[in-house]
Amino acid sequence: MSHHIVEVRNLQHVYSDGTIALKDVSFMLTHGESVAIIGANGAGKSTLLQHLNGSLEPSGGSIHIGHTPLSKSTLPDIRRTVGMVFQDPDDQLFMPTVFDDVAFGPFNLGLSVADVEQRVMEVLEQVGASHLRAKPPYHLSGGEKKRVAIATVLAMSPDILVMDEPTSGLDPFARRQLMALLQDFHHTKIFTSHDLDMVLDICERTIILHEGLVKADGPTREIFRNEALLSSCRLEKPLSMQGCPICRDIR
Amino acid sequence: MASIHGAILDLKRLDLLADSNTCIHRIDARAKVLVTLVFIVSVVSFGKYELTALFPFIIFPVVMIALADLPPLYIVRKVALLCPFVLVVGIFNPVFDREVLVQLGTLSISAGWISFVSILVRSILTVGAAFILVGVTGFTAVCQALERMGMPQVFAVQLLFLYRYIFVLTEEGGRASRARELRSCGRKGLGIRSFGSLVGHLLLRTWQRAERIHMAMLARGFTGEFHSYRQSSFGKTEIWFVLGWSTLFIMLRTQNVSQFLGALVTGLFS
Numbered sequence: 001m002s003h004h005i006v007e008v009r010n011l012q013h014v015y016s017d018g019t020i021a022l023k024d025v026s027f028m029l030t031h032g033e034s035v036a037i038i039g040a041n042g043a044g045k046s047t048l049l050q051h052l053n054g055s056l057e058p059s060g061g062s063i064h065i066g067h068t069p070l071s072k073s074t075l076p077d078i079r080r081t082v083g084m085v086f087q088d089p090d091d092q093l094f095m096p097t098v099f100d101d102v103a104f105g106p107f108n109l110g111l112s113v114a115d116v117e118q119r120v121m122e123v124l125e126q127v128g129a130s131h132l133r134a135k136p137p138y139h140l141s142g143g144e145k146k147r148v149a150i151a152t153v154l155a156m157s158p159d160i161l162v163m164d165e166p167t168s169g170l171d172p173f174a175r176r177q178l179m180a181l182l183q184d185f186h187h188t189k190i191f192t193s194h195d196l197d198m199v200l201d202i203c204e205r206t207i208i209l210h211e212g213l214v215k216a217d218g219p220t221r222e223i224f225r226n227e228a229l230l231s232s233c234r235l236e237k238p239l240s241m242q243g244c245p246i247c248r249d250i251r
Numbered sequence: 252m253a254s255i256h257g258a259i260l261d262l263k264r265l266d267l268l269a270d271s272n273t274c275i276h277r278i279d280a281r282a283k284v285l286v287t288l289v290f291i292v293s294v295v296s297f298g299k300y301e302l303t304a305l306f307p308f309i310i311f312p313v314v315m316i317a318l319a320d321l322p323p324l325y326i327v328r329k330v331a332l333l334c335p336f337v338l339v340v341g342i343f344n345p346v347f348d349r350e351v352l353v354q355l356g357t358l359s360i361s362a363g364w365i366s367f368v369s370i371l372v373r374s375i376l377t378v379g380a381a382f383i384l385v386g387v388t389g390f391t392a393v394c395q396a397l398e399r400m401g402m403p404q405v406f407a408v409q410l411l412f413l414y415r416y417i418f419v420l421t422e423e424g425g426r427a428s429r430a431r432e433l434r435s436c437g438r439k440g441l442g443i444r445s446f447g448s449l450v451g452h453l454l455l456r457t458w459q460r461a462e463r464i465h466m467a468m469l470a471r472g473f474t475g476e477f478h479s480y481r482q483s484s485f486g487k488t489e490i491w492f493v494l495g496w497s498t499l500f501i502m503l504r505t506q507n508v509s510q511f512l513g514a515l516v517t518g519l520f521s
Contacts (some may be wrong), residue, residue, distance in 0.1 A: 055466045078473065084470045090419050092416075093465040096391035096411055108472030136266065138418040156471060
């Protein structure tokens with residue numbers, strides 16, 4: 001399939017205190033793409049993500065998911081299509097147990113108890129968290145919380161997966177596990193991250209936001225080779241592209 | 252802020268106790284909630300100068316702790332934490348109510364002291380029963396039981412959210428308080444003023460978090476209704492559990508067993 005699945009046209013957002021977060025953002029994603037949105041702190045990444053499932057309303061411009069424009073009437077459908085994983089899993093896990101939390105979305109979709117149970121077990125299995133199902137969220141470690149947060153979203157069977165800083169706060173092993181998990185998904189994926197090495201591994205395309213504008217949009221490797229562009233946007237090459245510091249000193 | 256973190260760990264322990272698998276834990280939550288309610292109502296409904304008739308009620312917490320294998324010292328410590336509040340409530344009774352009610356030789360005990368001790372005993376019994384209920388059932392199950400017994404869902408959901416975020420918020424409060432302590436170098440810092448702004452910030456952060464949680468709920472199709480999948484049965488064991496305890500409580504409420512036993516013992520010796 002090659003139809004456009006996410007289309008953002010001249011998106012603008014001004015917060016109520018007058019802060020201009022997005023000046024003019026346009027891009028188009030096709031089915032199955034894995035895209036990173038990177039940029040310095042305050043570049044507008046999180047604001048942009050919150051527009052994708054209607055958590056924030058644009059001050060100007062428009063968003064289309066599939067061929068449906070995002071508006072009040074299409075919001076319930078769009079929220080099912082776009083699965084959003086928040087940066088802080090504590091914001092996402094609000095039910096008393098892991099099972100209840102993952103079941104929350106499917107119940108809201110109106111599935112029967114048997115279907116909900118089956119779906120919950122499937123997604124928990126998929127993220128490797130089925131042994132945690134009876135635990136309350138506050139008894140989980142950071143990595144476990146992240147996995148369960150992803151499961152809560154997968155249980156809604158979204159077509160598009162949007163994740164805010166998926167690897168932040170994880171230890172190296174949990175980070176690797178999560179990256180392997182994300183690589184297995186065939187959804188259209190949109191990430192924001194400061195972990196550029198992760199971006200290099202799992203996103204073939206990268207969009208750089210800078211002061212509310214799209215500064216660059218293209219293949220990840222190409223963008224990361226352009227040092228002038230990166231430093232003008234307060235970014236750096238990922239560590240894996242910087243060469244070994246020890247060998248460099250010896251030479 | 253070791254005390255705040257300690258308090259959280261303590262609360263988590265109460266939650267973990269509910270995971271055990273004893274005969275009491277296996278009973279349907281509704282039965283346990285009902286029995287605890289009857290217990291509390293029976294204890295609270297005594298007149299304010301009643302003291303002797305309260306003591307036999309101790310049998311309920313003792314039996315529950317023994318059968319459910321709860322750590323008794325832990326429960327006693329939890330209940331003791333509440334005593335200062337009770338003392339504040341009852342401390343003026345002996346001052347205002349000076350009428351002499353009991354005369355032991357030369358020692359005269361005023362009605363105020365009797366009612367003060369009565370308040371203390373009642374609090375220990377009722378709070379203890381509530382802790383035991385959570386320890387053998389789990390807070391979530393208690394809320395769900397209340398909901399299935401007719402409490403409006405909105406209250407149940409509020410309670411569940413409160414319980415879920417107590418941990419997150421106390422940890423946040425603990426961190427903020429530790430940061431303040433570290434920068435005040437063992438002195439008072441800016442005293443009450445800095446605490447004011449600290450609490451204010453905590454409130455604002457709570458607000459922001461609530462907004463994010465609401466967003467997360469909306470993103471997963473929340474329309475104002477909570478669904479529950481739990482099925483449990485109110486069988487024979489539950490009926491016997493409720494009937495047995497309720498009968499005992501009503502009997503203890505209507506008959507003063509302490510007095511009866513006292514009369515029996517003194518009758519034997521006279």
